[in-house]
Amino acid sequence: MQLQWAFSGRQIGHFYNRWMVDSDQLMAQIRDWSRELGFSQIGVSGVDLSSAEPGFLDWLAKGYHGGLHYMEQHGLKRARPAELLPGTLSVITARMPYLPHDTPDDWAASERTRLGRPGEGVVSLYARGRDYHKVVRSRLNKLCERIAEVVGPFGHRAFSDSAPVLEKELARRSGEGWQGKHSLILSRDARSMFFLGEIYVDFDLAPTAAVADHCGTCTACIDVCPTQAIIAPGVVDARRCISYLTIENKGAIPVELRALMGNHIYGCDDCQTICPWNKYAQKTEIPDFDERSPLVGQQLVDLFAWDEQTFLKRTEAARSGASTTNAGCATWPWRWAMRCARPAAKRPKKSARSCVRDSISPANSCTSTSSGLWNKIRPERLPDKRSRLPFQESRPSASGRLASATMCDSVISPAT
Ligand code: B12
Ligand code: SF4
Numbered sequence: 525m526q527l528q529w530a531f532s533g534r535q536i537g538h539f540y541n542r543w544m545v546d547s548d549q550l551m552a553q554i555r556d557w558s559r560e561l562g563f564s565q566i567g568v569s570g571v572d573l574s575s576a577e578p579g580f581l582d583w584l585a586k587g588y589h590g591g592l593h594y595m596e597q598h599g600l601k602r603a604r605p606a607e608l609l610p611g612t613l614s615v616i617t618a619r620m621p622y623l624p625h626d627t628p629d630d631w632a633a634s635e636r637t638r639l640g641r642p643g644e645g646v647v648s649l650y651a652r653g654r655d656y657h658k659v660v661r662s663r664l665n666k667l668c669e670r671i672a673e674v675v676g677p678f679g680h681r682a683f684s685d686s687a688p689v690l691e692k693e694l695a696r697r698s699g700e701g702w703q704g705k706h707s708l709i710l711s712r713d714a715r716s717m718f719f720l721g722e723i724y725v726d727f728d729l730a731p732t733a734a735v736a737d738h739c740g741t742c743t744a745c746i747d748v749c750p751t752q753a754i755i756a757p758g759v760v761d762a763r764r765c766i767s768y769l770t771i772e773n774k775g776a777i778p779v780e781l782r783a784l785m786g787n788h789i790y791g792c793d794d795c796q797t798i799c800p801w802n803k804y805a806q807k808t809e810i811p812d813f814d815e816r817s818p819l820v821g822q823q824l825v826d827l828f829a830w831d832e833q834t835f836l837k838r839t840e841a842a843r844s845g846a847s848t849t850n851a852g853c854a855t856w857p858w859r860w861a862m863r864c865a866r867p868a869a870k871r872p873k874k875s876a877r878s879c880v881r882d883s884i885s886p887a888n889s890c891t892s893t894s895s896g897l898w899n900k901i902r903p904e905r906l907p908d909k910r911s912r913l914p915f916q917e918s919r920p921s922a923s924g925r926l927a928s929a930t931m932c933d934s935v936i937s938p939a940t
């Protein structure tokens with residue numbers, strides 16, 4: 525569709541030869557393009573997020589960010605788009621579903637049954653495909669190219685968990701969904717299994733309206749959280765969240781939380797799989813989010829037993845772009861075991877066998893796990909030679925949030 529140039533309606537600042545583009549028409553066009561690119565909704569937010577600042581500051585002041593230092597490093601720039609990228613007048617928000625197209629309808633229940641199999645290591649759904657930071661941002665950049673074809677060159681930057689951006693607040697106020705009691709954004713049509721992304725633009729667009737909260741009296745996510753990380757509706761203490769503990773935590777996992785973590789080895793979806801809205805969560809047609817990782821359904825004892833060669837072979841696909849770690853999947857349970865055994869360990873100096881043995885020793889309190897997870901691990905089955913696995917801390921995304929192979933945002937880096 526060719527856009528018509530007009531002087532009417534809300535108008536944008538960048539244009540060819542002083543002609544102006546009608547903002548409503550432009551938005552209709554952006555929505556069409558975004559659907560082709562795999563986004564399920566586009567919204568627009570203004571840049572004044574001041575009403576969210578006290579909540580954000582309070583969250584930091586209470587220390588709920590734990591070791592996520594990037595959350596405080598840029599101060600209020602996170603809530604002030606025009607300070608992060610001077611000249612920003614509007615923010616285009618987007619959401620991209622990530623459940624693969626062939627996900628069975630009973631996916632949530634079937635994910636929950638994994639939690640009852642203590643020998644299995646459970647990797648969160650969002651981490652089973654390609655690195656979402658790259659997928660979302662590259663598609664947002666394609667969207668920008670199309671916009672530029674119509675409006676001419678314009679100032680912009682695309683983000684998806686790649687810079688100090690208050691993504692949920694931008695999504696909430698632009699109507700991508702409401703903020704659930706688990707603090708994530710969910711909507712009536714997509715539910716919550718989607719990623720968020722934004723484009724900061726230097727022209728003015730009419731904001732889209734927020735939507736009403738539909739949690740009602742439900743408290744399922746709060747009640748199910750194994751570590752009671754949702755300390756109040758909409759407020760998560762990252763220090764207790766399994767996602768943080770398995771991905772971000774650099775030190776020892778607090779003893780009192782270890783047993784509660786069950787068989788989660790990378791991320792956690794419990795507050796989403798229990799959510800009644802998610803029974804009909806939207807799926808994606810984008811093949812990038814198909815399961816690439818060979819870890820789904822894997823037994824922990826087998827993961828521990830992999831030698832380097834097996835590890836390299838089996839994670840070949842995953843290592844070339846999974847949203848897990850560039851070091852490799854097999855290090856996760858190792859990292860976990862070693863954190864239990866050797867707090868603050870950077871590199872393994874012990875054999876796998878002795879690490880796991882230490883992890884499950886009574887002195888380490890791991891044997892108190894109610895799931896019996898550690899009891900299932902037989903140290904005598906593990907290789908006794910010194911580990912040669914590429915045990916390195918996964919390189920963080922530009923935001924430092926989720927591990928990714930490369931830092932995507934070269935413009936605003938170091939982003940957070
Ligand atoms: C830090 C972070 C984490 C931390 C902290 C989580 C958190 N809730 O803040 C940890 C490591 C624990 C984490 C985990 C996960 N994360 Co995360 N994370 C982020 C990150 C980088 C920043 C979030 C943030 O700004 N937190 C700061 C606090 C202050 O913000 P807030 O939680 O919205 O707090 C507000 C509310 O508490 C509100 N408030 C106060 N009172 C009340 C009362 C009510 C009723 C309500 C509703 C709100 C409310 O005020 C606060 C200030 O505005 C974003 C990416 C980004 N740049 O935004 C991804 C992001 C939020 N994460 C995401 C995902 C997918 C996850 C996981 C599902 C991954 C997984 N499967 O393991 C889990 C989910 C855990 C959970 N229940 O939150 C997605 C969420 C997509 C969505 N649908 O919303 C994001 C947006 C990344 C992306 N680009 O897609 N994450
Ligand atoms: S991701 Fe898991 S640990 Fe974190 S708040 Fe949700 S249920 Fe709790």
Ligand code: SF4
Pocket residue numbers: 704705706710738739740742743744745746795798799800801
């Ligand atoms: S589980 Fe219930 S309270 Fe939690 S987000 Fe879903 S509807 Fe809201």
